[in-house]
Amino acid sequence: MKDEYVKEIDEEIGQVTKYSDMEQYAGNFSNVYKKGTKYYSIKGINKNDYIAVEVGSGKYKKAVRESEYIFADHSNGNINEGKFADKAVNVLFIFTLGVFVIVFIVIKVKR
Template sequence: MNKLIISILSFLLLISCSNEPKENKAAKEKNNTSSTGIGSFAFPYIKWNNSIYTITDTPAEEVDKPLGEITNYSTTETGETLDNSSNFYQVGTKLWSINNIDSSQEIAVETGQNQYIKAIVTKDE
């Protein structure tokens, strides 16, 4: 009898701990986005100057000149990716060149005051 009660209580505990609130499930299904904010894309990206850049964790230490900013944000794949867009960074995020590095290969993304990370080109369109 004790085994049965312990089994039932364990089962109920597992169910109550593993269930996600229905509101969260409905919102995720409606938006079809992951918690990272990149939707169904394979990786967080920036498109600038007709090239796709993969965002890295590598700090960009010596930025040079401002290149522009993100003007389009979308986590929905539409087939055509607009220039100056990202599926990770919001509109207004500043893009910079990096000292002694060709911007067609790497750019810097401003992530905070005097904080930058590198984005590396993965595809030219």
């Protein structure tokens, strides 16, 4: 969000469909604005670059569209958290496997 107010909005393009400051959801969820907060296009500006978010009666703040939000959907076994999360899971797996192997060797040597 910009600290800039918009005066000339165009048309409604969507709204917050779910609010949560604890969980992440797909779609138009927000961790700042309540469910039902409306989004508008701004006159003369491409809605893929900036939109206006209604922050009060007749007041709209400019929001920048930087990139697509990446959502982790664990409900159907798909994880879409990006490359960093995939590497972290691999490192954790290798570390756990290494600890298991070391414990196994120590037990065998002591016998």
